[in-house]
Amino acid sequence: MTQHTPKSFAGNYFEDFYIGMVLNHATPLTVSSGDIALYRALTGSRHALYSAQTFATDNGFERLAIDPLLAFHVVFGKTVPDISLNAVANLGYADGRFPKAVYPGDTLRAVSEVIGVRENSNGKTGVVYVRTRGFNQNDQEVLSYVRWVMVNKRDAASPAPETVIPDLPKAVDPKTLENLPTYTDWDDTLAGSEYRYEDYAIGEKINHVDGMTVEEAEHQIATRLYQNTAKVHFDGHNQKQSRFGKRLIYGGVVISIARALSFNGLANAAEMLAINGGTHTGPLFAGDTVYAWSEVLDKAELSDTVGALRLRLVAVKDQDPGGFALRGEDGKYASGVCLDFDYWAAIPRRR
Template sequence: MSKISTKINVGNFFEDFSIGQKIIHPLPRTITEGEVSLYIAFTGSRFALHSSDELAQEIGYNERPIDDILMFHLTFGKSVQDISLNAIANLGYAEISFPNPVFIGDTVRMESTVIGLKENSNGKSGVVYVHSIGYNEQDKEVLNFKRWVMVHKKDKETMIGINEVPTFAESTPIVEDINIPEIDMVDTNATGGEYFFEDYEVGERLNHPEGITIDDSDHTLATKLYQNNAKVHFNDHMMKSTPMGERLMYGGIVISIARAISFNGLQNAQWVYAINSGAHCNPTYAGDTIYAYTEVLDVIDHSRDDLGLLRLRTVAIKNQKSDEIESPKGEDGKYLKNVVLDLDYTVIVPKKKTKKQ
């Protein structure tokens, strides 16, 4: 009889985590043109800054930075085998910031610290809270975020009794020194949008008309691209025996699709400054069609005279058009069953003075 090897990584279970535990994630990733092209193929993203070197150079970059959300996925994916390989679901995010841009040819890596643990009352699982930081090859921070994920327990019969839940800031602070070049000129013919910072107002709602249907091939290939090897996204054989009955789509793909859909009405919101909080309200599966609407929560002026910030709330809905829903929650305060994402984030938008005449 063969000897069973102990070299196989089976991932961490809830009991394997401890408060203050530091994890250096493997598999640093050098970003290539291929990732950028595939991201457009999987999401349909149309933001011009990430599509055109020429436009990026007009704004002040030497070359186009990669999409902030793509960078999030490629960096976030490093943490999966240590944090969420045995996850039931990724539950939410907070305080996500993008301190420095990332370009083709940069290499990203990630480290995490466990900041909270909460055992579920059923004794079968628990929620792990982590603070993760991504770095480029020059050790500059490119991503800083907190997230929480529900993870299986190994011993479902023994209660641990831990309940240490961290607190999170309501929104990511606005810094004085925003790390993007001074914006001299924005060509609206190139960006596809005529609206600037001054054109938006608090309470405004944008019902984005487009819907995007996500196939099995789309979400599977995208998740592989990010080297996210969580079992719930790939192992159809395993998932058929669960209450879900099929593979669960990685929630980050829903974020990407919602961001891509939001282009219509927010064409000049080229930069994601921060993600303040996010909730994956219900699961998404292959074959679902995603729609979205965006509400303007705040209009934030900045000392720079070339840009301002909008705090937005984008709600993604499956299989229902954005103008057919008034609120993501019902009278009981719970999310409606077809609401799959509630994302509070901040974008940077040029001011009118930068419009090409």
């Protein structure tokens, strides 16, 4: 009788991870101008720096570049089969950097290292911390970030590993940022805003007003574009038995839509320089409408022509964002908040 050996990979479980474990992820992906167009179709992004080649080259880019968030999603997608195929939830991000621009024709690959593990008190799941780096075809690092994810255990009886929680910065120091822009010929009219670095104040909150309803087909296309094979996003049949009873929209879709909505009020803050932190605070499903607001947390002068705004981007669903509600009286995230995302964005200064 012929015996069949399994050749498919069912993903890693919590007990498979260990400190120092290095994961070289499949599959390299060559990004193209077609990816730019599809990303724009999925998010509605309007930032001129990533929409018009003429605007991009006038302000220091070789040509029209890939939006840093698109590069982030491509690299993130590579990591899913090895890190989060058996995840319960993606919990957060920190220390994200974009040291080199990505252009159409570049081929991206991803490598991750496990830097922390902690079993949860229920004994059924644990949290895994990884630092992921994305490289281009010349082995140049184009982005890096830390994320932590809650992963199911294969066997609840497996012994708990020694807890290691990495020491992560609360925010990226803007003085350490690489690949800083110059913005030598910034045109406010073409960019869509008259407001520059000097016009924003720490503590200021901005209602981005517009909303975007996410359809089932859109988030399916997005996860496939990023080759993100997580069951919670891909497999509608299995999700009928999940805690949600339906497919969950990939949190990166929420980040990108909220970021695209931020154009209305932050059109000149087009280039994401770093990710300080981020949390997916609540689920989003097809049919939900995303709205967003931002708070200016800090400012930094990078050069005579460029400054940086540290921005908290908050996404809410099916409600007016104008109340700027982040947390309730109990200290927990307010109802309907689905994203709390902290990042540095470059913005031109007045000269």
